[in-house]
Amino acid sequence: MYTTDCKDKEQLMGDKGLASVILAAGKGTRMKSEKAKVLHEINGEPMVRQPVRAARRCGCEPAVVVVGHQAEDVGQALAGEGVVTARQEEQLGTGHALLCAEEALADFEGSLLLLCGDVPLIRQQTLEALLERHRREKAAVTVLTARLDEPHGYGRIVRDGDDVQRIVEEKDAGEAERDITEINTGIYVFEAPFVFEALRDVGCDNAQGEYYLTDAVEVARRQGRPVRALTVQDPREVMGINDRLQLAEATAIMRRRINEEWMRRGVTLIDPDATYIEAGVQIGADTVLEPGVHLRGATSIGRHCRIEPGVVVTDCAVGDRVHIKSGSVLSEARVGDGTDVGPMAHLRPGTELIGENKIGNFVETKKATIGRGSKASHLAYIGDAEVGAGVNIGCGTITCNYDGVNKHRTVIEDDVFVGSDTQFVAPVRIGKGALIGAGSTITKDVPPQSLALSRAEQKVIEGWVARKRKKQKTK
Ligand code: UD1
Numbered sequence: 001m002y003t004t005d006c007k008d009k010e011q012l013m014g015d016k017g018l019a020s021v022i023l024a025a026g027k028g029t030r031m032k033s034e035k036a037k038v039l040h041e042i043n044g045e046p047m048v049r050q051p052v053r054a055a056r057r058c059g060c061e062p063a064v065v066v067v068g069h070q071a072e073d074v075g076q077a078l079a080g081e082g083v084v085t086a087r088q089e090e091q092l093g094t095g096h097a098l099l100c101a102e103e104a105l106a107d108f109e110g111s112l113l114l115l116c117g118d119v120p121l122i123r124q125q126t127l128e129a130l131l132e133r134h135r136r137e138k139a140a141v142t143v144l145t146a147r148l149d150e151p152h153g154y155g156r157i158v159r160d161g162d163d164v165q166r167i168v169e170e171k172d173a174g175e176a177e178r179d180i181t182e183i184n185t186g187i188y189v190f191e192a193p194f195v196f197e198a199l200r201d202v203g204c205d206n207a208q209g210e211y212y213l214t215d216a217v218e219v220a221r222r223q224g225r226p227v228r229a230l231t232v233q234d235p236r237e238v239m240g241i242n243d244r245l246q247l248a249e250a251t252a253i254m255r256r257r258i259n260e261e262w263m264r265r266g267v268t269l270i271d272p273d274a275t276y277i278e279a280g281v282q283i284g285a286d287t288v289l290e291p292g293v294h295l296r297g298a299t300s301i302g303r304h305c306r307i308e309p310g311v312v313v314t315d316c317a318v319g320d321r322v323h324i325k326s327g328s329v330l331s332e333a334r335v336g337d338g339t340d341v342g343p344m345a346h347l348r349p350g351t352e353l354i355g356e357n358k359i360g361n362f363v364e365t366k367k368a369t370i371g372r373g374s375k376a377s378h379l380a381y382i383g384d385a386e387v388g389a390g391v392n393i394g395c396g397t398i399t400c401n402y403d404g405v406n407k408h409r410t411v412i413e414d415d416v417f418v419g420s421d422t423q424f425v426a427p428v429r430i431g432k433g434a435l436i437g438a439g440s441t442i443t444k445d446v447p448p449q450s451l452a453l454s455r456a457e458q459k460v461i462e463g464w465v466a467r468k469r470k471k472q473k474t475k
């Protein structure tokens with residue numbers, strides 16, 4: 001890890017504060033997509049959120065995101081992240097992009113952490129080390145660099161010892177410069193008043209006809225201000241996403257990072273490369289995740305749970321000692337302690353299993369509260385329902401909750417026994433301890449402790465089949 005002797009946040013922020021600018025106006029042609037590059041997802045979230053969060057965690061205020069392509073959508077993807085957006089109507093280069101953020105930073109005289117929306121794997125610790133170097137060296141610019149065996153495509157760092165003299169784009173570089181393996185990651189700390197003034201002097205007389213942010217380095221040197229560099233230890237952190245191959249690669253790196261963290265915290269992952277856990281998920285110790293499990297959104301999983309292959313859990317609160325069997329799908333549901341779900345159960349939004357429940361194969365629940373210890377072990381639909389404790393719901397039970405216009409509720413009180421193949425035509429209430437005979441269609445309320453039965457009486461006509469066959473043969 002980096003050796004930082006100045007971990008104190010306040011010191012890293014500097015006397016005049018710390019802001020961030022995140023460049024995210026480009027289209028990303030090589031993605032071959034209708035969607036702006038920074039909106040493509042890594043581990044279930046638009047990639048631009050990653051650098052934004054890293055900046056926020058470093059204490060940057062404000063964080064200004066420069067948007068251009070699909071500006072509204074990019075702004076939307078960052079709703080709730082506490083950012084300000086600035087427009088860059090035409091993409092005239094990175095230097096021009098930063099200038100577009102100047103208005104949003106009027107009167108700001110502190111330091112600027114500059115990040116790119118398409119460099120999502122950057123870590124907070126690395127940015128803090130960069131800030132620390134910047135402070136210690138009292139630099140005007142500190143650039144984060146990387147050493148790459150294959151530096152093709154990147155700007156090269158031209159150094160004289162600790163002093164960075166210039167950054168030259170590959171397209172503008174001479175042969176000797178192209179041999180340099182230290183590259184510009186596109187991440188920097190600038191003194192804000194310096195860089196905005198410097199960029200006004202920067203022209204676009206270069207191979208790409210763009211306003212290069214990197215030209216600020218030479219302006220600093222002309223003014224005799226220090227320009228320093230920090231080399232990132234793990235170059236994977238600064239990988240830029242340009243195409244779908246890199247998107248998949250970055251996703252795999254991110255997944256590993258998250259999964260390793262959960263393993264360190266006491267969660268067993270049978271196959272970490274095939275376990276998909278989004279950033280907002282919480283998991284208790286001694287829980288086991290089998291291959292092909294997807295935990296998404298604001299999901300929390302308790303301790304001592306077992307989640308079998310192919311389970312997808314989105315925005316759910318799952319308690320302790322819960323066993324979710326293969327192929328189950330859970331969304332916006334609460335699952336109490338000691339419950340068994342699946343295989344192939346579907347818990348839809350508004351499901352609340354109080355605890356010690358059993359929801360078996362091919363059972364679907366929606367907007368249903370199911371009391372302690374109640375079971376629906378096979379093939380059932382329970383929607384818009386309130387089920388008490390100790391209830392047994394037989395195979396094939398259906399709450400008929402929808403009359404084509406409105407939804408109606410089924411209430412089943414404690415200790416009711418529902419025989420197989422029952423339909424509850426809602427609204428209907430079943431009193432405590434009642435028994436519903438198998439195959440019943442229940443259209444009226446059932447008082448407590450009573451038996452309700454609505455089967456048509458069985459008819460038996462002896463010899464009917466034999467007689468029918470005989471008739472057919474003589475025809
Ligand atoms: C830039 C650097 C290069 C560095 C590389 C690292 C310059 C001149 N070059 O090159 O030294 O090695 O990043 O990835 O800065 N953007 C805008 N508006 C623009 C142009 C770019 O918002 O007008 C954004 C892009 O969306 C992207 C970032 O800035 O997020 C970098 O732009 P890109 O075109 O990829 O820069 P490079 O040419 O790769």
Ligand code: CA
Pocket residue numbers: 240242
């Ligand atoms: Ca790039």
